[in-house]
Amino acid sequence: xxxxxxxxxKQKINKKYLNKVFKETLKVMKTKEAVEISLVITGEKxxxxxxxxxxxxxxxxxxxxxxxxxxxxVAKFIIPPTDILQxxxxxxxxxxxxxxxxxxxxxxxxxxxxxxxxxxxxxxxLDHNESYESSSMKKIEMKxxxxx
Numbered sequence: 001x002x003x004x005x006x007x008x009x010k011q012k013i014n015k016k017y018l019n020k021v022f023k024e025t026l027k028v029m030k031t032k033e034a035v036e037i038s039l040v041i042t043g044e045k046x047x048x049x050x051x052x053x054x055x056x057x058x059x060x061x062x063x064x065x066x067x068x069x070x071x072x073x074v075a076k077f078i079i080p081p082t083d084i085l086q087x088x089x090x091x092x093x094x095x096x097x098x099x100x101x102x103x104x105x106x107x108x109x110x111x112x113x114x115x116x117x118x119x120x121x122x123x124x125x126l127d128h129n130e131s132y133e134s135s136s137m138k139k140i141e142m143k144x145x146x147x148x
Contacts, residue, residue, distance in 0.1 A: 001026055002036040009041055009094045014109075021113050021148065025120045028144050037120065038089040047093040062096040063115045065089075065122035090119035113148065117141045 003022040007013050018039065026035060044060045052058045054066070067088040092115050101111035118141060126137050 001031075001034060004036065004038045005041070006038070007041045008046065009043055011041070011094050013041060017109070018112070018116060021116050021144070022120065024147050025117050025140075025144050028140055028147065029121075029124060031124075035087050037087045037123065039116065039119075040089060040091045041094050042091055044093060044095050047091055047096075050091060060093060060096065062093055062100060063119045064091045065119045066091075067123050087120075087123045090116065090123065092116065092119065110145070113145060114141060117144050 001023055003015075003019050005013065005015050005018060022037065022039075047062075047064065048058070048060045050064055051061045054064070065088060068086055092112070097108055097111045097115060101108045104111065118137065121137050121140060126140070
């Protein structure tokens with residue numbers, strides 16, 4: 001299991017902790033196969049551009065997940081021939097982490113964890129079409145956070 005991290009911000013990132021969040025999320029999901037995810041930490045300009053291009057929403061968002069499905073609406077990635085399941089790529093906007101942590105009155109670390117878990121769950125096919133607060137995604141997120 002591998003989390004590839006690319007940080008395009010000037011913020012210091014605790015990669016060891018993010019890998020722990022990644023592994024705990026897969027454990028709670030009972031994922032048995034070897035999985036790799038790319039995590040891109042970015043700023044507002046890039047995340048807004050991606051949101052506009054792939055979701056037709058011209059505004060900044062906190063997290064975007066792009067699976068490796070063959071669809072016109074998702075980014076295409078080169079999938080190398082390995083036994084590792086290439087789950088996809090998650091983009092997280094660092095300025096949004098800081099803003100939302102302040103709004104929710106919790107730490108940047110906790111907000112970062114929530115967004116990473118949320119992105120992984122989207123890559124795994126979960127969604128929250130119903131109310132997010134009562135969704136299965138929210139329940140899994142809370143369980144992962146409790147285990148950290």
